[in-house]
Amino acid sequence: MKKIYLFALSLLSLVSCGDFDEINTNPDTPTSVSPSFLATQIILNTTESSTGKWFLSDSWLVKQTTSTEHMEWYLYNKFERTDFGDYSTLTDANKMKEIADADESMPEEEKKAYEALNLFVRSYVLYDMTMALGDIPCSEAGKGESDAIYAPKYDTQESVFETILNDLRKASDLFAEASTLDGDPVYNGDPFLWQKAVNSFSLRVLNMLSKKENVGSINVRQMFEEMASRPLFASEAESYQRVYSADKSAQWYPFYWEKQNYWTYPFMTSFIVDMMKNLDDRRLFYYAEPAEALASKGEDSFDAYSGVNPVLVYGTVQDECAQGLHSAINRRYHRVAEGEPVKFIAYSEIQFVLAEAALRGWKTPQSAKDHYENGVRAAMKFTAEYTPAEYRHQVEIDDAYIDQYLQGKAAFDANKGLEQIIEQKFIGSVFQLAFNSYYDYRRTGLPEIPIDPQTNMNEVKDQLPLRWMYPEDEYSRNREHIEEAIDRQFGGNDTPNDVMWLLK
Structure with a gap:
């Protein structure tokens, strides 16, 4: 038994001198993530539909x-209540841009494509969130890994829309200067089609804001007319869609x-x-x-x-x-x-x-x-x-x-x-x-x-x-900021019939 024990110890010492990372590496699994890989996942996430009923x-x-x-x-x-699951897409988009920026061998025109996609995806996700809820985390959203902000503040809906519109204008400018977007399953990397998608989406956002004269520093009509003069979808085949x-x-x-x-x-x-x-x-x-x-x-x-x-x-x-x-x-x-x-x-x-x-x-x-x-x-x-x-x-x-x-x-x-x-x-x-x-x-x-009031399940x-309504778990992990946002918008209420800034 003593000989067996000593043999086992010597074997363990030999193995410990080896490279466990190398031993445990699956040759069929990627060991690093590329911007194009993340771009594919991000674009698929934004064009995903629920299945079944x-x-x-x-x-x-x-x-x-x-x-x-x-x-x-x-x-x-x-x-009922929604969730903040889509914020994970912002984290992936930020990481995509960071990896692209750190790649010294990548041409600047290609980096611009990833930066533009990051801005578009950010705008797309924030738009969906604020349209559903009102005030949402924006300026501090997706900064858990980079800045250790795990309980982000809620920005006013007006400032969220101002951020969205500024980011869309910048994304349009970047796509106009960008080269092929690798990893793109929708437009096969064509930056001109992406620019059309960004400009077209901008018009949807601005149309939803058409009752407002200004959003922060942005004049709604002026920006609409500016974006309408840029390249837009020319046919249904150019729509942002999943085939x-x-x-x-x-x-x-x-x-x-x-x-x-x-x-x-x-x-x-x-x-x-x-x-x-x-x-x-x-x-x-x-x-x-x-x-x-x-x-x-x-x-x-x-x-x-x-x-x-x-x-x-x-x-x-x-x-x-x-x-x-x-x-x-x-x-x-x-x-x-x-x-x-x-x-x-x-x-x-x-x-x-x-x-x-x-x-x-x-x-x-x-x-x-x-x-x-x-x-x-x-x-x-x-x-x-x-x-x-x-x-x-x-x-x-x-x-x-x-x-x-x-x-x-x-x-x-x-x-x-x-x-x-x-x-x-x-x-x-x-x-x-x-x-x-x-x-x-x-x-x-x-x-x-x-x-029909007799069958309508809405309280009004x-x-x-x-x-x-806001996600339930926000009240346990981000109570201070969510309660501040609810007080600011709705006088302390979080119900399906509260009137957000957009509708006032």
Whole structure:
């Protein structure tokens, strides 16, 4: 036993002289992180959609679809608390820039691409956060590793928007001078397309601020006109979007049936079905299936399509749909593996933003009518392109039909231009541009989303909630700053009906 013990000790001493790091290194695992690797992850994070039924949750809130599985809170306008998970993306973006800056062999033009992406991602994440909540950590956000700030202060919403707008302008300037962005899965590294995305996103942000004359030191109208004169998306193909593929299961469309088992539950609502019927809008045939009880009228007839009233008592919604009285969503959404690209910033959306700005008298590249028609045409062509023939119900959307549509009930009328712009933006947003229609509604009251005080789960019975509540864990790990922010904004309340600076 003594000899065995001595042998073991000598063996251990020999091993201890070796390089444990080398011994334990997996040759198939990266030992260092490159800026391009982080760029890929960051861009994928900002173009990620929920899968399964949660992919449809935005459409429940704005009453485009309903779900018959069981009652979800968005169906009846109940908001809870959100989380700060997206802040991790800011940390990754900062690290990406730091690694690029430290690489002495990297050309300055390439470093500018990573710096610009960092600024864009920062703006994109902060925009989503502040739109949902109000005041948020901004100037100290993402500085836990670099500055050991683990309980960041909350900046006012106005200063957050000022930071976003300044960062977007700088990102646009940097992309104009940058070279290829390695690791880019959306634009294949093209800095000009990235500049277009940044400029286009800037217009969305500024449009949401259109009721404000100034945001900090920034004049909203002047900056809008400046960014509108820069390169913008020129087609729907240039939209900031995730394109899916049938080749690999990891690249399937988020609602594809092999990724989830909720595909039997979604049905269209009367709110959007009647909206499209009133316009003779053939996208209805591409969005929905004929109602079983109305199938005899013919799949190519508007009369075969029906939506359920989304404000009915939930049991009634379930019963009516179970009886086949209403239209399910089009089967293409769960039977085509590649589905359609999911857009996060879209050419058609920005054309409607420009149309709205032109109505206000702001300087835009074209007239309100031209931008409106550009948006309608692009949105319709997008839907047609990504709806296979077997899911079109023998109805075609082609150039001749679109021309007719724009000369018919959907013809632009400046006297009701805002209503038309928001309506068309809304119709084109089905399963696209998550929560953008809700923010438009919150800002304009359009389209007039149906509300029944008897079934509305919001505490204020005649309105939708105005915001989400702050994360619960902020009260334990950042109590001082979150309570200061709540007192400053809402007099000590943190409820879904408190009015943030943006809405005042």
